[in-house]
Amino acid sequence: MKKTIILLGLFAALFTSCNDYIEEESLSNVPADATYKTVSGFKLLVNSNYASLKNIYGGAPWLFCAGTDMYAEGRNAEPAGLSQYIQLIPDSQFVEQLYQSCYQTIQSVNKTIYYSTLTEQNTDVPLLVGEAKFIRAQAYFLLVQTYGGVPIVDEHITSSVLSFNRNTAEEVYNHIIKDLEESLVAVGTTSYTSSGKINKRAVNDLLAKVYLTRGYETFGKSTDFATAAAYADAAIAGQALNLPFADLFKISISPNANNDLNAEVLFSIQYDLSSTSTSPTSLGNNQFYYFGPYLGGAETNGAPLRSYTLCPTAYALGLYEKGDTRWAATFMTEIYEYKRPSDGKIVLYVPYYDKSISPTDVNLKVRHFYEPKWFTAADKIAYEASIRKSSNYKYHAWGTYDPSSPDKANDCGTIPVKKFDDPTPTTPITTGNVSTRDIMVARLAETYLIAAEAYLKAGDPTTGLARLNEVRRRAGVANATAGQFNIDYILDERGRELLGEYTRWFDLKRTGTLIVRASMYNYTIKSAANFDGKNGEKKILRPIPQLALDLNQNKNFPQNPAY
Template sequence: MKKIIIMLGLIAVSVSSCSDYIEEDSRSYVPADATYKTATGFQLLVNSNYAWLKGIYGGNPWLFEAGTDMYAEGRTPEPAGLSQYALLIPSSDNVADLYNSCYQQIQAVNKTVYYSTVTEQTPNINTLVGEARYLRANAYFLLVQTYGGVPIVLDNITTPVLSFTRNTAEEVYTQIIADLDFALANVGTASYATAGKVNKRAVNDLLAKVYLTRGYESFGKADDFSKAAAYADAAIAGQTLAISFDQLFKPGNDLNAETIFSVQYDKASTSTDPTKLGNNQFYYFSSYLGGAETGAPLRSYNLCPTDYALGLYEKGDARWNATFMTEILEGPETTNGVTKTILYYPYYRSSNPASLKVRHFYEPKWFTPADKTAWMTANASRLASTFVYHPWGEYSAAHTLIKNLDCYTIPVKKFDDPDPTTPSSTGPVSTRDIIVSRLGETYLVAAEAYLKAGNPATGLDRLNEVRRRAGVANATLAQFNIDYILDERGRELLGEYKRWFDLKRTGTLVARASAHNYKIKEANFVGVDGKLKILRPIPQTVLDLNQNKDFPQNPGY
């Protein structure tokens, strides 16, 4: 079996803690081997597998979102290699992030699979192993999309392995599907909102994404798209999109009926080390909102929406106001007996919202001069003394080249955490869940799968369910193509750690990123060997530490 070296950090990094995903523990100095051979100890081991998701999703999101058509840097530099491609090399910053964290997840699952054969046998052993193998499949799916073929590691490694061989992408997909087939046959059916564990719906959802993605590959099977459609429909299970879009991401509502799978956090359990044990999702996709004295959330000025992303929305689309903080409000807040004017957070916290003043307003694309006049007249009494009106076209990522001030790109509010564990001056910390899979996306997966399988009418029905919930007119069959689906995914899923994978899957990365990201030109993708940088490079540290030097780098590097 092909293996990867321990020196990548497969077992060295300690797991983040949370109340939902219980960590491994030593059971009061009882050796781990003895602990895991008991039913209770084995359950703790399985629970710890979930916690490794925090290492994959909880940190910097560059490998998920940077260098796409939807987001570009504002005034804060992003890693140049991942965001612009011209400087992308195997030693570039953050290239190894997913490689390391996914293999940490894989090694944790391999340990679980091993102990499942020697632990106390109970009726739910296969259920627990199914949950773990879903997590391993998810890690390999992220790896194969990002880096192409990678080593398949299925052993519980306890001693360093210093030489490893690269499997093909086709082999990795075969392993992913094997893990998911086992999971589907064995995991439970309890509601995710109730149990917080992998269930059959989550497995069906991931199988749909895997078959859809493999279908685009040269080694894809003839029935991949039809299987993707069938698995997506199984995950949908007839459920309509009944929750209003603004409620999907309302703080405190992360475990709603449309959440299929997520990385779960809990404020109380991260209090021992909040700056490390929370996540950074809310920190990105916005402008910097001012210093700590404003009381506003700390934001990075990275991954700011492009003109293309902002222009996707039409009048009446409920996702516009639910996705973006179109008005930045100010109001009084009292802390330790001291009252001062706070920016942004009063939107969530104020007991008297009618009294709040508007500091910034971002005009939507569809506003006419008459609309502006009407808005200013209707809101005259609400305007702060330092009010700024941002016209359409003057608050995208690229506008920072012209006017580089706080609040001069529109904030994304979907991931806001108005009850953070630390003050904004401490750093970017959120204990909101990171939603990995939700029903709205599953409808769009089904739409794409049916289109690619040659059944566009059914695919259009799935897509129009998403548009119905958004409050906009149905798309027509004449409009329905991959570009339209990518636009709809942009509207529905902005910021949700999907975009680079969407463009890579559909073969549109080069064209769309170079057309819509002001930092990227098509020539940026051309590598030293004349081939395009479609995959990310195998990290240089992986190549350096491997004693088997017959390990090919990806094209372009």
């Protein structure tokens, strides 16, 4: 049944886009209805669907990452409700963020589908509608995982609807799968690297995630895990993980080298530095900003602003073993200082990326070093003998730089995550907490891990282990054994591979491990009792935002039971 809804600014205008493939032209003085009925105008409408995803992913990632086993607050406080659960209520800070932005995206897609029958017809129209339905499915998938059943809105709304009903989670999953199956038939096969557009591999990847997640639900079908495995393999399409892990996130400032659209990216939220000139402090995204410590500030040393909130926990840091290439590629294990010959000013952070500075330059020194857990006393002696130390040099011993340690109050007190760094000279150093790096939503290594989990749950652990070990092979570590291979090991491997990427809360919620793991590894969550809600229910789903309930004239719309 079709449902209609007006929520939290549902009637979103066309969103400004940033990459070439979603560039919009001025439509001033041209009626929208007439514009969308043209070939070029309809493509602009589809572009707005892509651009709307920036509202979902570009801001604070609390609903993706907070309150998990992997991240906890350092010097600055996270939103208490989302990070610690005991204070989580329907009007808690940021609870409505995902709800609002997902429905804005859904309405943007609904408009596209509406005009697809009215616009000038050509062979591109079905393909573009397929892309739009993928984006709508992505938004609904985020909603149903986060809030459970939500209203299904699949028509273009042109006037206010003040009363709406709530669909079941099972109905939402069926709607998502229908959209994706139709998308899979329609979209093309051009590589994402060259087109930046949704293709069949991206759709297969999302179908794998949807079936895997539904398989854990009480209404899941007995075939869901096997179906998820098949879709994951279709998304993998025989492609091995051949890029070095560090190359997935490679960037430097001299020369500038951005590898965001590499051969292993299946889908991402794309940004472009040149398109942010009109509002450089708002048109980028915040991913780099949240994962690491304050480094002293741009006002003193050129370091970017960081929030000091979603810092990797001791558990997250302890996942890595000697030889795992992901350790050095994920974390800035050294923070350099450089005394600029031109003015004698000492700067931090940027020298790490500036390849024009020779490693032998006497002005380049190590200010901070974060010891890995496998270091011995001899390793420390050898390391310190090999470097030029700053006069302010600090050696952070293992166990002293996670967010639960006393040193978290100091600048550089926790280890910085560098995967998402954006050292481009104008962003973020002079413009605040924004970046124009792309946000990777789906990449090949995660698809291998989705396949590993799906095969395990489908009763084929041998194939599942092989998929997981492809990820470990690329990381340079020994294969996992059959005796190790279980859901906890998969979650550990996902932690190593995907640290800082926007999956962790969904991983724990899907696998039923959120309460155990968050209360075990997150120092701010004192016990499993933090999750106790009303009616004897646990706070697994987030509450339906209070504002959504207040705007709804249907007062029989149910809140999630724990609230």
